[in-house]
Amino acid sequence: MGDTTNRGFLGVVKLNLPLRVERVELAPLVFVPVFIITIYIIAFFASLIHVPSKFKVETKAAPTGIKVNNTVAQEVSTKVGDDDFVYDLKNIEDMLPEMREWYQKNNDCVGWLKIDDMKIDYPILQRKSDGLYYVTRNIDENEDNMGSIVLDSDSEIGTGLKTRQYKDGTKPSTNLIIGGHNMRNGTMFGDLDKFRDKSFTSKHNIIKLSSLYEEREYEIVSVFLSQIYPADKTDVFKYYKFYEADTQEEFDEFYNNIKKLQLFDTGVTAKYGDEFLTLNTCTYHVEDGRMVVVAKRIR
Numbered sequence: 001m002g003d004t005t006n007r008g009f010l011g012v013v014k015l016n017l018p019l020r021v022e023r024v025e026l027a028p029l030v031f032v033p034v035f036i037i038t039i040y041i042i043a044f045f046a047s048l049i050h051v052p053s054k055f056k057v058e059t060k061a062a063p064t065g066i067k068v069n070n071t072v073a074q075e076v077s078t079k080v081g082d083d084d085f086v087y088d089l090k091n092i093e094d095m096l097p098e099m100r101e102w103y104q105k106n107n108d109c110v111g112w113l114k115i116d117d118m119k120i121d122y123p124i125l126q127r128k129s130d131g132l133y134y135v136t137r138n139i140d141e142n143e144d145n146m147g148s149i150v151l152d153s154d155s156e157i158g159t160g161l162k163t164r165q166y167k168d169g170t171k172p173s174t175n176l177i178i179g180g181h182n183m184r185n186g187t188m189f190g191d192l193d194k195f196r197d198k199s200f201t202s203k204h205n206i207i208k209l210s211s212l213y214e215e216r217e218y219e220i221v222s223v224f225l226s227q228i229y230p231a232d233k234t235d236v237f238k239y240y241k242f243y244e245a246d247t248q249e250e251f252d253e254f255y256n257n258i259k260k261l262q263l264f265d266t267g268v269t270a271k272y273g274d275e276f277l278t279l280n281t282c283t284y285h286v287e288d289g290r291m292v293v294v295a296k297r298i299r
Contacts, residue, residue: 095212103212106139110157112210113149113178113279118191124178124209126151135179145181146188152177154243157211162297169213174245175254175276176209182281182291189281195223195293198264205266207277207295218277218295221268224261226280228288237261239278239292248272258294270296 092100102109102123111124127133131153138144151157155176160169180189195201205220229236237257245251251272270276275297283291 096210096215099210099212102139106141108134109139110151110212114208115191115204116206116208117204118194119186120149120180120189120191122149122180122188124149124151124157126153126155126157128153135181146183147181149178149180149188152179152240152243159211159213161214162216163214172211172275173243174251175242175278177240177243177278177280179280182283189279192279192281192291192293193283195220196263196291201264201266205268205295206298207279207293209277215299216297217299219268219298220266220293220295221270221276222258222262222266222292222294224258224263224292224294225283225285226261226290226292227286228290239294240280240290245272258292268296 092103095103099109099112102112106123106125108125108127109123110126112122113124114121123139125134125139125148131150134148134150136143136145136147138146138148154173155178156170156173157176158166158170158172160166160171166172180192182188182192183190194204201220201223207218207220209216209218226237226239228240229238239254239258242250242254245254254276255270277295277297279293279295280290283289
């Protein structure tokens with residue numbers, strides 16, 4: 001405590017202590033309450049000096065909409081300093097350990113995609129408010145021509161566990177649609193073209209995907225070529241518009257079409273109630289062409 005602070009405290013004491021209590025018969029009655037008041041005043045000023053001007057809040061917030069224990073966590077980002085944010089750890093601790101670090105690096109990270117013996121081994125990013133945001137940005141949100149592996153903004157990867165019938169969180173969409181650039185050096189989804197070969201596909205027919213909370217596996221059902229059609233063209237199969245099968249008819253329409261278009265028979269079938277994973281990337285057999293791989297969840 002500096003000299004200025006000491007003088008301030010002493011000034012308060014001088015103002016409140018009686019100057020000549022021995023001259024007044026009632027001085028003891030006056031002195032006691034005045035002394036108590038003085039102590040309170042000193043304590044008050046001491047608290048102002050010793051309380052730090054900025055608090056470091058250690059609470060962290062799960063992403064808005066993450067459902068844990070049947071309650072939706074609201075986003076609570078608390079600013080510390082100029083640019084730093086901390087988030088509530090109560091839901092982060094439920095995440096897979098290997099995903100926790102990536103989520104803390106970027107809250108738009110919703111999972112991880114990996115295929116053995118391929119370069120496809122990347123975090124999955126999703127920004128529901130802007131489905132194109134990570135098409136030209138990396139996980140650090142820096143401009144990058146390679147972009148990122150992106151989950152379509154209308155897909156719901158889910159926060160619940162299948163082993164608990166998703167009662168502990170949200171259920172995934174019937175179909176998760178994930179895109180990435182077809183890079184010539186094989187990075188991002190550049191390796192996806194290898195699935196045109198039946199022999200290669202039969203040996204690499206398992207796709208591994210982790211949400212933030214569980215590890216999953218999908219088996220390839222169909223590999224086909226398609227394209228992105230004009231919005232006003234309605235007499236075509238738009239695989240990229242299928243997210244949810246609420247009825248058998250909706251499921252059959254999608255399933256029958258991906259089987260009809262398949263480049264070869266994978267020998268893998270699916271039924272109503274199955275969950276799908278659709279990977280797609282640009283190809284050049286037609287304008288706005290797409291190479292598409294559809295797999296069903298087996299774990």
